[in-house]
Amino acid sequence: MYACKRLEKKRIKKRKGESMALNEKQILEKVTSRFVVNLAYAYETKDALCLVLTLMNGGDLKFHIYNMGNPGFQEQRASFYAAEILCGLGDLHQECIVYRDLKPENILLDDYGHIRISDLGLAVKIPEGESIRGRVGTVGYMAPEVLNNLRYTFSPDYWGLGCLIYEMIAGQSPFRGRKEKVKREEVDRRVLETEEVYTHKFSEEAQSVCKMLLTKDVKQRLGCHEGRTLEIKRHPFFRVINFKRLEAGIMDPPFAPDPRAVYCKDVLDIEQFSTVKGVNLDQTDDDFYTKFSTGSVSIPWQNEMTETECFKELNIFGPNGTLSPDLNRSHPPVPPKKSLLHRIFKRQVRSIRITRPSHQILRHP
Structure with a gap:
């Protein structure tokens, strides 16, 4: 499906x-x-x-954070989702792709409770050895270097991960209160100038990883050094995560969606x-x-073609390895055969004309 x-x-x-x-x-x-x-x-x-x-039938993280009981998750659940997001970012960065739009709405759950990053419209491939510039993203989740229109590589994604971890635990984004009506300029000012507030919901490890990811100076931010995602994986916040098992898909999620439930507020938009x-x-x-x-020509599509062996039906050639007639442009096109349905219809019409008495045949002007 x-x-x-x-x-x-x-x-x-x-x-x-x-x-x-x-x-x-x-x-x-x-x-x-x-x-x-x-x-x-x-x-x-x-x-x-x-x-x-x-x-992905399980809804998005925003719905689960705000519409499934009290806002926010237990730290163990937040840690699991953050770990899978981190693995997804690692796979993107390995292809030199920066995502740039990390927020709860773009993280989807499948039938089993695993998550995937979606909506890659703002993602971009960075030329090897270069950096890019672009003031794109969602208000409240854009990194300071993005707001200041500075050059960057993968640093906005680590800032976005910090915003997500904070929101999953606190039940609100780090620079705007839940349902708070505030202008975009004010939110941008908070991102650039103020520090996020931590409550009793944050353990020492959770507070530490958020602070290190939400460091405004790119040079000091966790993940923005040679180790990248590996540097973040080593943080104590992820001490309960076995990344080898996680990457193999054999770690059980902390929450499994109900197959009978619809995880969205409005079924029809x-x-x-x-x-x-x-x-x-x-x-x-x-x-x-x-x-x-x-x-x-995506790799998953190629794998499917290999597993189903569809290519065997396509790789049929003429004698001695020559092109099959349908691929040989020098051959005149073969007239298409009339369909079986058409032949049956003609036979039935002929039968009706033979067996039906002449006085029953309706004649039209």
């Missing part, structure tokens, strides 16, 4: 989201990870672009089904669609 992420063509054009949609598809092709949503296929319909992805008016698709959009709907 897979999930289909449907991107409406007119909505993409209205929001000028072509580059983000294409970027997500191309990034997903490069990544294969137990902790990142994987791409199985990509195609287009008349009205939409479609990504066939890993099915009306805005997503509303009609987009005043946007017309034209010939210039076709180039973008052609780049998007190339099927998929």
Whole structure:
């Protein structure tokens, strides 16, 4: 079973989201990870672009943090999710991809309670040996270097991990209270100038890892040195995590979703089904669609083709290794055979004309 992420063509054009949609598809092709949503296929319909992805039925972390009893998690559960997120970031960084949008809404649970990072629209591949600049992300989760429009590599992801750990334990984000109405400029100021507040919910280890990840100076931040994710894995906060077993998928999650439950507040988001008016698709959009709907060459897709041995049906050639007739462009096209249904229909019509008396045949002008 897979999930289909449907991107409406007119909505993409209205929001000028072509580059983000294409970027997500191309990034997903490069990544294969137990902790990142994987791409199985990509195609287009008349009205939409479609990504066939890993099915995640357990809802997102934001719903679980705020709508399943008292806000926040026990530290053991927060540690498990943080460890799996850390493994996902490690797999992305190994491909020189920085994620840049770590927040609870983008972390999804599967049927068993394991998590995966989703929505890679803001992720970007960093050229080897270089750094990038870009003020992108979600308010309250963007790192100081992002807000200041400085150059960076993977540091925003470690800041985002610190925000997530804090929110999972505290039941609110580090720089904005729950349901607090505050302007974006004020939230950015807090990120740049103020220190987060820790309550009795935080153990000494939890407070330590949050402070080290939420260090405003990139050079002092945990993970921003040669060891990267390995440096974070060694922190006492993860002392109960066996990362070898975790990466092999044989550690039991602390929470298993109920298969009968629906883990979302609104089953139908009306805005997503509303009609987009005043946007017309034209010939210039076709180039973008052609780049998007190339099927998929992702590693999970290749593995599936290997395991199912579909390639054996495709690798059929002519005599002595020559091309099969359908692949040989020099041969004239073979006229298609009429379908079995068409032949049966013709036979039935012929039978009716023979057996039915002439006076029963209706004649039309």
